[in-house]
Amino acid sequence: MPDPETRIAESRRISRLLVLASERAKSGFAASIAPFGLPIPLSRALLMLGEPMSMRDLADLMVVDPSYITGLADQLEARGLITRVPGADRRVKLLAATDDGHTLRASLLAALTEREMPVERLTAPERATLAALLERLLAE
Amino acid sequence: MPDPETRIAESRRISRLLVLASERAKSGFAASIAPFGLPIPLSRALLMLGEPMSMRDLADLMVVDPSYITGLADQLEARGLITRVPGADRRVKLLAATDDGHTLRASLLAALTEREMPVERLTAPERATLAALLERLLAE
DNA sequence: TATTGTTATACTCTATAACTATA
DNA sequence: TATAGTTATAGAGTATAACAATA
Numbered sequence: 001m002p003d004p005e006t007r008i009a010e011s012r013r014i015s016r017l018l019v020l021a022s023e024r025a026k027s028g029f030a031a032s033i034a035p036f037g038l039p040i041p042l043s044r045a046l047l048m049l050g051e052p053m054s055m056r057d058l059a060d061l062m063v064v065d066p067s068y069i070t071g072l073a074d075q076l077e078a079r080g081l082i083t084r085v086p087g088a089d090r091r092v093k094l095l096a097a098t099d100d101g102h103t104l105r106a107s108l109l110a111a112l113t114e115r116e117m118p119v120e121r122l123t124a125p126e127r128a129t130l131a132a133l134l135e136r137l138l139a140e
Numbered sequence: 141m142p143d144p145e146t147r148i149a150e151s152r153r154i155s156r157l158l159v160l161a162s163e164r165a166k167s168g169f170a171a172s173i174a175p176f177g178l179p180i181p182l183s184r185a186l187l188m189l190g191e192p193m194s195m196r197d198l199a200d201l202m203v204v205d206p207s208y209i210t211g212l213a214d215q216l217e218a219r220g221l222i223t224r225v226p227g228a229d230r231r232v233k234l235l236a237a238t239d240d241g242h243t244l245r246a247s248l249l250a251a252l253t254e255r256e257m258p259v260e261r262l263t264a265p266e267r268a269t270l271a272a273l274l275e276r277l278l279a280e
Numbered sequence: 281t282a283t284t285g286t287t288a289t290a291c292t293c294t295a296t297a298a299c300t301a302t303a
Numbered sequence: 304t305a306t307a308g309t310t311a312t313a314g315a316g317t318a319t320a321a322c323a324a325t326a
Binding site: 126 | 269
């Protein structure tokens with residue numbers, strides 16, 4: 001077993017690599033959606049609305065506070081991309097993409113698909129290994 | 141070769157894992173330094189000042205705008221953790237940790253060292269593999 | 281003319297707390 | 304009493320633009 005200092009240095013190095021890789025992934029996302037003029041958080045939300053979803057569920061999915069969803073929904077609605085539709089439980093509002101919303105969502109997906117993603121640099125088995133290691137890292 | 145849609149779905153999944161792993165690493169950093177009461181950006185800057193460094197170089201190292209460094213330096217100076225010392229080129233100011241700054245910096249390093257880092261969950265060969273894959277991902 | 285650092289300002293993303301209306 | 308959503312506000316982290324001093 002290597003000495004503690006060496007282990008820690010290696011951990012810190014890997015952490016730094018993870019942060020860098022994550023930032024690169026985020027930049028790639030931002031670059032892909034930039035041509036459409038929809039801000040990043042709105043794009044993230046719209047992409048999740050392939051099917052109508054309660055605001056609470058969207059907050060859980062995006063891992064943000066529900067109060068934040070109100071603002072996102074307001075902006076998406078102002079752009080005509082979604083509507084709030086009442087749910088069965090009358091406290092609940094479902095966010096549903098409009099026709100325009102579905103169209104833009106499809107364009108965003110296509111742009112994300114077209115962009116050559118950095119992970120494509122790895123071979124298929126390497127990608128599988130990377131995914132497995134990251135999942136072990138995040139487990140529990 | 142798998143069809144494009146499958147490849148893209150896998151890429152997006154790996155990107156999400158990278159972002160999650162990065163956020164976990166950042167949380168770990170924040171938790172380690174929290175007991176010392178020094179805000180995250182100030183801690184990050186102080187940790188880089190083992191040796192005196194020009195403000196421009198620090199901006200490059202932290203990958204932020206130089207104007208932002210002015211604010212960080214002001215706050216670190218107000219806390220008595222660094223001083224600005226003139227450089228050879230008289231436009232340049234070097235940021236140098238004070239005795240207190242070095243002491244706190246050592247404490248921060250020790251706290252980061254003591255914390256069990258998430259990457260410790262992986263075996264040594266797994267860590268090596270992960271690091272290598274991330275480096276390939278980030279290479280040019 | 282190009283570079284270092286500074287100032288004032290403004291932006292993005294997000295949380296907290298207190299509230300309303302249902303359940 | 305607990306939950307869904309809203310409102311107003313505030314915070315962290317960081318950039319932009321215009322500037323002074325120096326090279």
